[in-house]
Amino acid sequence: MKDGMPNINPDQLNPPDTERLALPDEPQHPPRVLMLYGSLRARSYSRFLTYEARRVLEALGAEVRVFDPSGLPLVSEDSEKHPKVEELRQLSLWSEAQVWCSPERHGAMTGVMKTQIDWLPLAPIGGIRPTQGRTLALMQVCGGSQSYNSLNQMRVLGRWMRMITIPNQSSVPKAYAEFDEQGRMLPSAYYNRVVDVMEELMKFTLLTRGRSAYLVDRYSERVESAEALSTRVNIRSI
Template identity: 75%
Template structure:
């Protein structure tokens, strides 16, 4: 058993070799990963899948925090100073990578999932954007046959939020059959795919986090910033 993961074949789960992915002088702390899930049901399969993935990430050496969305207000129904909004934004600023996991409801992500994303602004908070440059892994759970609608929607949102969305993704069909009475995920190809996605997220995070600011540095924003500075200086000297 590997760190409370009975489904894992320890011989096949290789440690992440950071030396092959990073350069000297780059960050060497454990990757900081924020996880969001999209249902508050008492037995939420998106939460259970998130918790299962968190075990894998911790085994790979990541720092993991899971946001509890209970009590998060609808966008525009409360101030951004609401304590749950502040908690979510602070976690996003803390993170270097994120995992979004939503059920598919009426062919789409849940309102709860979208609300969490909508509370994360594109504009900087204290000089830092809460999502730009972070790597992102996507997962969804289905009540019936396998679908990718929610994954496709979240992939669009991730790009819109200026995140580095990794290629791999996880969609678990008939999720109610994939967890045992102890709320642990059963061994299956779905479980193995989830491990694949978390492994890929770790690699992409190590590969990009020391370079994220440079990778997302944009000509259009540099021009706009220069124009803004010029306008301010000219106004002050007028």
């Protein structure tokens, strides 16, 4: 770990204890994490931060996939079968947790970030909602002083997408000064905060993934489903 993650103190990096967070009959495979970033630039600090966080997650025992937004079209009915759209949706269905990382541009998240989220529907795909019940961690990078506008917007979206958005979050100001030429994050309190956020995401994921279906079970939807079933049975009996 020392060569691959020089900023980490291995004696203080503690993989989550599954026995303390999950019941014996709950999933035992590594938590599945999808990561999204919001910039297409060659030197993209949101991508650098995402991959730095990925290393932490993998050290903590997660299985991680990062979606490359290059080539993802804008949202339209004509593009629903686009390969990048289908890839993104399948990754979301696969995931048990997600990390969203956006730059802040003009006081808001980027269009690249919002387009990815917009392509994830609330409606089920093959009977499964692609975001509901999944845990979510949020990060942003800033070109200047520290800000939280993108984080606040993504937190609203996380709730809207019925995700379990964890309390902790990461905002990295003056990101150009926090990464070396190879795109690796320098040691700092900001780096340590990223580790904090990934640790918390892992714990919340282990705590909730075996119970997510129950946690998001809703009275209104049960009533609607019962009414739909009743209607269907009555039509067949005519």
